[in-house]
Amino acid sequence: MTMPEQKTPEPLPAELRALAADAETLAQRTADLAARLKVADDGNLNRLARPMDKATEELGDYTEEVSRTAEYLARVRVSRDPNLCDVPWGVCPAHGITLRSNADRTWCTATGCGREWDYDRLHSPCAEPAAAVVTDEDGESGSLCVAHAQDAAQRLTGCTFVYLDRSTATG
Ligand SMILES: [Zn+2]
Ligand SMILES: [Zn+2]
Numbered sequence: 311m312t313m314p315e316q317k318t319p320e321p322l323p324a325e326l327r328a329l330a331a332d333a334e335t336l337a338q339r340t341a342d343l344a345a346r347l348k349v350a351d352d353g354n355l356n357r358l359a360r361p362m363d364k365a366t367e368e369l370g371d372y373t374e375e376v377s378r379t380a381e382y383l384a385r386v387r388v389s390r391d392p393n394l395c396d397v398p399w400g401v402c403p404a405h406g407i408t409l410r411s412n413a414d415r416t417w418c419t420a421t422g423c424g425r426e427w428d429y430d431r432l433h434s435p436c437a438e439p440a441a442a443v444v445t446d447e448d449g450e451s452g453s454l455c456v457a458h459a460q461d462a463a464q465r466l467t468g469c470t471f472v473y474l475d476r477s478t479a480t481g
Contacts, residue, residue: 323387326380330373337369378413382434389435395455396440400431403438406457445470 344362347355388394402408405420409432416431418424438455445451447468454462459471 321383323380323384326376326383330376330380333369333373333376337366337373340366340369381429385429385434385437389437391437392453393440394453395436395438395458396452397436397454397458400427400434400436401438401455401457401461403455403457406461440474442471442473445472 347359402418411432416427440453441456442459
């Protein structure tokens, strides 16, 4: 008998959040030491506060990056739910492929929409409820939300759309 191959376990959002919390503690300790250097009665010590301030700032950036990654990881894991859309990028649920984004913000460009999200929704897997199963010419199928199904219907030819009757999908 052969042992099943050990797969490296996926990191969990909680592991990343714990890392960020550790870095926050370190940043606090670094800032405390910097403050003590600043009030010392020796100019040489006062000057040493500067690199410590810089280290504190860098730990802050680190915490931000790791926290953001934890959030994204959580979203990716949620989007694996088979009842959710399979598309690996986001839409405006009302207007479809109208989103613009930067690292921390996404907004819909459709006139009068005004929807905004405080993360890069455009580059996150879609987590809207699946509304249709789309099968392409090669027989590959996937679940799509209303907005992604409408977009696919406009752009793709040769696909079959089966809309799920959500009035009966009580789960
Ligand atoms: Zn919109
Ligand atoms: Zn979708």
